[in-house]
Amino acid sequence: MRRFEDNSWKEKMRIRFDYNNMMSDMIGDEWGINKDQITALIPKIRDAVDKLNHKRKAGKTQWRDLPYIQKDVVKDILAAADEVRQKYETFVLLGIGGSALGPIAVHQALNHLHYNELPREKRGGPRFYVVDNIDPERIQALFDVVDIKNTVFNVVTKSGNTSETMAQFLIVRNMLKEAIGEKYRERIIATTDAEKGSLIKIAREEGYRTFFIPAGVGGRFSELSPVGLLPAAVGGIDIEELLAGAAYMDELCSEDDVFKNPAYMAAVLQYIAMQQGKNISVMMPYADSLKYMADWYAQLWAESLGKKLDLDGKEVYAGQTPVKALGATDQHSQIQLYTEGPFDKVITFITVEKYRSKVCIPRAYEDMTGVSFLGGHTINRLIRAEQMATEYALYKAKRMNRTIILPEVNAFTIGQLLYMLEVETAFIAELLNINAFDQPGVEEGKIAAYALMGRPGYERKKAELESGTEKKMEYII
Amino acid sequence: MRRFEDNSWKEKMRIRFDYNNMMSDMIGDEWGINKDQITALIPKIRDAVDKLNHKRKAGKTQWRDLPYIQKDVVKDILAAADEVRQKYETFVLLGIGGSALGPIAVHQALNHLHYNELPREKRGGPRFYVVDNIDPERIQALFDVVDIKNTVFNVVTKSGNTSETMAQFLIVRNMLKEAIGEKYRERIIATTDAEKGSLIKIAREEGYRTFFIPAGVGGRFSELSPVGLLPAAVGGIDIEELLAGAAYMDELCSEDDVFKNPAYMAAVLQYIAMQQGKNISVMMPYADSLKYMADWYAQLWAESLGKKLDLDGKEVYAGQTPVKALGATDQHSQIQLYTEGPFDKVITFITVEKYRSKVCIPRAYEDMTGVSFLGGHTINRLIRAEQMATEYALYKAKRMNRTIILPEVNAFTIGQLLYMLEVETAFIAELLNINAFDQPGVEEGKIAAYALMGRPGYERKKAELESGTEKKMEYII
Numbered sequence: 001m002r003r004f005e006d007n008s009w010k011e012k013m014r015i016r017f018d019y020n021n022m023m024s025d026m027i028g029d030e031w032g033i034n035k036d037q038i039t040a041l042i043p044k045i046r047d048a049v050d051k052l053n054h055k056r057k058a059g060k061t062q063w064r065d066l067p068y069i070q071k072d073v074v075k076d077i078l079a080a081a082d083e084v085r086q087k088y089e090t091f092v093l094l095g096i097g098g099s100a101l102g103p104i105a106v107h108q109a110l111n112h113l114h115y116n117e118l119p120r121e122k123r124g125g126p127r128f129y130v131v132d133n134i135d136p137e138r139i140q141a142l143f144d145v146v147d148i149k150n151t152v153f154n155v156v157t158k159s160g161n162t163s164e165t166m167a168q169f170l171i172v173r174n175m176l177k178e179a180i181g182e183k184y185r186e187r188i189i190a191t192t193d194a195e196k197g198s199l200i201k202i203a204r205e206e207g208y209r210t211f212f213i214p215a216g217v218g219g220r221f222s223e224l225s226p227v228g229l230l231p232a233a234v235g236g237i238d239i240e241e242l243l244a245g246a247a248y249m250d251e252l253c254s255e256d257d258v259f260k261n262p263a264y265m266a267a268v269l270q271y272i273a274m275q276q277g278k279n280i281s282v283m284m285p286y287a288d289s290l291k292y293m294a295d296w297y298a299q300l301w302a303e304s305l306g307k308k309l310d311l312d313g314k315e316v317y318a319g320q321t322p323v324k325a326l327g328a329t330d331q332h333s334q335i336q337l338y339t340e341g342p343f344d345k346v347i348t349f350i351t352v353e354k355y356r357s358k359v360c361i362p363r364a365y366e367d368m369t370g371v372s373f374l375g376g377h378t379i380n381r382l383i384r385a386e387q388m389a390t391e392y393a394l395y396k397a398k399r400m401n402r403t404i405i406l407p408e409v410n411a412f413t414i415g416q417l418l419y420m421l422e423v424e425t426a427f428i429a430e431l432l433n434i435n436a437f438d439q440p441g442v443e444e445g446k447i448a449a450y451a452l453m454g455r456p457g458y459e460r461k462k463a464e465l466e467s468g469t470e471k472k473m474e475y476i477i
Numbered sequence: 478m479r480r481f482e483d484n485s486w487k488e489k490m491r492i493r494f495d496y497n498n499m500m501s502d503m504i505g506d507e508w509g510i511n512k513d514q515i516t517a518l519i520p521k522i523r524d525a526v527d528k529l530n531h532k533r534k535a536g537k538t539q540w541r542d543l544p545y546i547q548k549d550v551v552k553d554i555l556a557a558a559d560e561v562r563q564k565y566e567t568f569v570l571l572g573i574g575g576s577a578l579g580p581i582a583v584h585q586a587l588n589h590l591h592y593n594e595l596p597r598e599k600r601g602g603p604r605f606y607v608v609d610n611i612d613p614e615r616i617q618a619l620f621d622v623v624d625i626k627n628t629v630f631n632v633v634t635k636s637g638n639t640s641e642t643m644a645q646f647l648i649v650r651n652m653l654k655e656a657i658g659e660k661y662r663e664r665i666i667a668t669t670d671a672e673k674g675s676l677i678k679i680a681r682e683e684g685y686r687t688f689f690i691p692a693g694v695g696g697r698f699s700e701l702s703p704v705g706l707l708p709a710a711v712g713g714i715d716i717e718e719l720l721a722g723a724a725y726m727d728e729l730c731s732e733d734d735v736f737k738n739p740a741y742m743a744a745v746l747q748y749i750a751m752q753q754g755k756n757i758s759v760m761m762p763y764a765d766s767l768k769y770m771a772d773w774y775a776q777l778w779a780e781s782l783g784k785k786l787d788l789d790g791k792e793v794y795a796g797q798t799p800v801k802a803l804g805a806t807d808q809h810s811q812i813q814l815y816t817e818g819p820f821d822k823v824i825t826f827i828t829v830e831k832y833r834s835k836v837c838i839p840r841a842y843e844d845m846t847g848v849s850f851l852g853g854h855t856i857n858r859l860i861r862a863e864q865m866a867t868e869y870a871l872y873k874a875k876r877m878n879r880t881i882i883l884p885e886v887n888a889f890t891i892g893q894l895l896y897m898l899e900v901e902t903a904f905i906a907e908l909l910n911i912n913a914f915d916q917p918g919v920e921e922g923k924i925a926a927y928a929l930m931g932r933p934g935y936e937r938k939k940a941e942l943e944s945g946t947e948k949k950m951e952y953i954i
Contacts, residue, residue: 016954017954112618113614133803134863136834136835136857137765140836161847161848164859164863166847170839170851198845198848202842202845219809259951262954279756280756302813303810305814308818317817319818321800326610328641333574333775334775335918336784336916337796339783340917341779341796357614361648362648369933369934373932379616379644381930382930383613385926389923389924392922441870442812442870444869445863446866448869448870449863450850453858456850475500475502476497477493477742
């Protein structure tokens with residue numbers, strides 16, 4: 001039996017959501033949420049639950065079903081990953097936004113923190129890179145340390161037309177052709193829509209291996225699709241356990257009672273906080289392994305909730321700005337502001353009960369009181385104490401904070417975490433009456449970029465750009 | 478003649494501050510700043526200039542003089558760095574917050590983006606690590622890839638008592654002793670206060686090499702002191718050019734007329750924006766090399782401005798929350814929110830006119846309009862077009878934004894950038910009538926951590942923690 005099929009292990013690995021410090025019982029009536037405020041929302045919550053369930057049944061939120069519908073896909077991914085792990089020195093993912101943030105977050109969470117620097121035998125697979133920008137220095141730097149002859153590239157774009165990713169693809173395809181000739185076709189794996197966009201056309205014509213992102217799965221909800229599963233499997237991560245964790249959280253989130261449903265409650269609390277003017281949401285994991293979960297969440301939260309119009313077409317300019325922090329590091333950077341600055345934020349800690357390493361602090365300097373108290377403890381205890389102390393300081397300062405508790409960091413708990421945050425996001429969007437799944441606000445910039453690059457058909461926009469309000473030289477110092 | 482002694486080169490390398498898109502001339506009267514609003518503040522600005530100049534003359538802001546007062550220190554640093562570069566395989570900085578963020582930012586800006594993966598001869602110096610957390614997995618991971626026998630450690634703490642850094646120090650000192658015996662003393666370089674704290678005592682007793690942080694230089698203003706200069710020099714960065722850049726910006730910032738002073742103007746604009754309810758400040762460089770500048774700035778801005786009390790003891794709960802972003806990457810993560818969400822932020826782009834690499838996008842797929850327009854251009858042009866397009870989209874959506882323009886990324890422009898942001902921070906603090914140089918809000922958490930670690934003398938706090946409001950189990954799902 002795989003461990004994720006064992007119910008008692010699952011229960012032991014269940015992640016918990018502690019929202020005590022959001023409530024007026026803890027931080028007082030002026031700054032906390034009263035339980036009655038939640039109860040008063042129950043009709044609205046029921047309505048949101050119905051809408052979300054309806055969408056799921058209508059097949060509009062297929063990301064919710066990814067833990068169940070991919071048995072064959074998983075098999076193909078494992079086969080492809082196995083081949084990549086055997087044959088190549090380096091794996092490079094080309095993608096941006098939703099195609100990159102999930103793979104980076106899961107790799108950081110579940111692989112060694114200096115993965116690429118380990119000897120091959122300790123890694124078991126190729127070195128792992130995600131190139132999610134078009135900075136020429138970054139692209140040059142990659143090829144200073146990577147031998148293209150031993151590299152496989154995973155090109156990931158849902159639309160099949162993302163400019164940044166397709167530009168990277170054109171560069172890499174050319175380099176591969178020059179280096180190894182027609183065999184370059186074996187070195188490109190395309191993850192994209194099965195029908196739409198340029199990438200799938202190219203992949204079919206040139207015979208690349210392909211994986212598909214289901215139609216009802218938007219970029220930022222795609223980590224549990226082949227977008228995330230292939231790179232994870234290449235890195236040796238147990239993707240079946242990841243999906244099992246997500247399925248377990250789906251079970252926990254199928255509870256209609258908001259007081260028993262972690263994702264719904266998380267969303268309701270943020271909804272009330274937003275009504276009270278909290279326009280900032282900080283995610284602060286106390287583990288380097290979870291550092292990039294905050295980046296992944298930042299996209300999910302920002303793009304899903306940052307909306308000018310609600311579903312009735314009313315101008316609402318909704319959105320809470322996500323902020324990434326890392327404990328204990330950012331106690332020395334951000335906590336001063338969080339405890340003393342404006343009452344404008346909700347802080348979500350992520351804590352880990354059992355780290356995968358244990359390091360002892362040796363005793364020394366018994367006469368120096370500023371140092372000696374550290375000796376004889378583990379550093380595990382120190383980071384735990386610091387998290388508790390920071391939580392306490394925020395509580396004393398009456399700052400809304402909440403904690404997601406991971407018993408351990410493993411594929412099962414990471415699957416839960418991803419899924420919980422996705423459901424929280426979709427649910428708060430229902431409460432806010434906005435569409436979590438579109439991103440109309442990026443069109444203007446996209447079109448302006450086409451115009452500036454001289455893409456045919458965008459001549460009018462180019463003229464608009466050139467005839468726009470001219471900048472004043474006096475405002476450039 | 479060194480290039481930074483050539484006036485025409487300096488002028489060519491001068492960084493510029495473009496604030497057009499903050500102004501009502503560009504984004505309209507409702508959301509922009511009118512020039513008259515700035516003029517109306519001139520008496521207040523003069524007063525702030527006087528106060529800042531007075532502090533400098535009184536020796537209270539010695540960080541402003543770091544470009545001038547370190548001739549001998551620089552000589553010592555270069556000698557130490559030269560030895561480290563010759564003798565060791567690995568350099569590890571142990572520090573947190575102000576002791577780590579600057580060294581990380583400058584290393585990322587001025588060294589190769591995959592520095593540690595380059596062969597030794599291309600690096601010219603040791604591999605470079607900054608360990609700025611106490612996560613046991615991270616510490617374990619470091620020693621999985623680093624041979625302690627060939628490593629030198631730079632322990633950096635201004636107070637000499639920072640728990641996280643001293644815990645790291647105790648661990649490393651013990652490991653070194655076990656590995657190489659009494660010679661461990663040669664492997665630790667302490668950067669700390671010359672008088673106060675445990676570290677200087679230990680360093681003197683055990684004979685470590687030491688560098689000092691001048692008394693009037695707080696952690697977050699210390700990058701141009703030995704805190705930043707030693708690691709930079711170990712990485713082969715021209716620290717004299719860095720300091721020359723800072724000195725040049727000091728010159729540019731000595732202009733009393735706010736319309737000619739980039740740092741003062743930057744501060745005044747943020748001050749007005751804050752009055753108008755913009756409680757978020759996004760820094761979005763369009764270069765991977767500048768990614769961690771946003772982290773460094775996030776500490777500077779958050780700790781300096783996040784204050785409960787003003788200088789008259791009035792409760793003000795001041796502060797603007799810094800947000801780190803990266804162009805073009807975060808166009809696919811945050812721009813949706815920035816263009817369509819609440820009017821609650823100021824976005825500061827950092828752009829680079831000339832990158833250190835040039836990469837061409839080959840022509841291909843002439844029949845696919847979604848891809849073919851990319852071919853034949855450089856990727857340099859693409860990232861530039863994307864920045865301009867994003868700026869345009871924000872301007873169209875009437876969102877306050879401004880741009881710091883770097884002609885190139887080099888030690889001279891980075892020195893300017895650091896110094897400009899420091900002066901902006903100090904200046905806005907004067908306008909806000911708050912103390913930029915303390916951090917009273919971190920005390921509560923620090924003391925609670927001591928109590929939880931069982932440090933003698935903190936028994937009462939421990940009792941308080943234990944007798945505090947108990948968490949309700951019903952609020953943990």
